[in-house]
Amino acid sequence: MVVQRNPVMSAIYLIANFFCLAALYLLLRAQLLAVLQVVVYAGAIMVLVVFVIMLLNLGNEQKLTERINMRMIIGVALAFGILLEFLYLYLSPRMQALPESLPPSAGAIGTVESMGRSLFGPFLLPFEITSLLLLAAIVGAVVLAKKQL
Amino acid sequence: MTGQTLVFFVMAVAAAEAAVGLAIVIAIFRNRQTVNIDEINILKW
Numbered sequence: 629m630v631v632q633r634n635p636v637m638s639a640i641y642l643i644a645n646f647f648c649l650a651a652l653y654l655l656l657r658a659q660l661l662a663v664l665q666v667v668v669y670a671g672a673i674m675v676l677v678v679f680v681i682m683l684l685n686l687g688n689e690q691k692l693t694e695r696i697n698m699r700m701i702i703g704v705a706l707a708f709g710i711l712l713e714f715l716y717l718y719l720s721p722r723m724q725a726l727p728e729s730l731p732p733s734a735g736a737i738g739t740v741e742s743m744g745r746s747l748f749g750p751f752l753l754p755f756e757i758t759s760l761l762l763l764a765a766i767v768g769a770v771v772l773a774k775k776q777l
Numbered sequence: 778m779t780g781q782t783l784v785f786f787v788m789a790v791a792a793a794e795a796a797v798g799l800a801i802v803i804a805i806f807r808n809r810q811t812v813n814i815d816e817i818n819i820l821k822w
Contacts, residue, residue, distance in 0.1 A: 658784070660781070661788075668792055669788075669792075673792060676795065676799055677799065680799045738781055742778060743781060746782045751786075754786055755786075761789070762789060765792075765793030765794075765796050768800070772804050
């Protein structure tokens with residue numbers, strides 16, 4: 629379902645989506661991944677997307693004709709219903725009586741220190757291969773987007 | 778720990794893909810003067 633035909637507004641919605649994804653990472657106790665999500669995606673990738681939108685200079689898009697139809701109403705109603713269900717579950721006393729499922733040391737997994745030890749320890753070779761892949765992607769993007777080959 | 782490291786690699790690969798994909802969009806726009814997906818049929822035989 630396309631709500632917005634305007635590419636810049638769609639890009640702003642995509643930024644909001646990335647922030648929501650970062651919040652999900654935080655709920656999973658992956659702090660470094662949440663920060664990376666915001667920095668890499670909501671920062672770098674979105675700058676790239678907005679830059680391409682400005683470069684292409686998209687103007688006269690036709691307006692979206694059907695604004696609110698039956699499917700949209702049903703979808704919003706269902707989403708609201710599931711939101712109410714989650715709220716009920718979250719506020720019910722049985723939910724709050726559940727024991728803490730994670731051990732207290734689980735918060736130390738997603739820190740920068742443990743991620744760095746993993747990246748530069750057992751995952752050193754994939755890490756270096758990833759840097760080579762990024763270099764190849766940069767060169768390929770420049771070659772593809774160049775005016776004259 | 779292994780899972781989060783793999784998520785890190787997935788994010789790096791996805792970032793590289795995004796860069797290449799946007800470059801392809803620019804190249805197609807330079808060819809066709811449009812990004813409307815209905816008018817791009819250069820793969821059609």
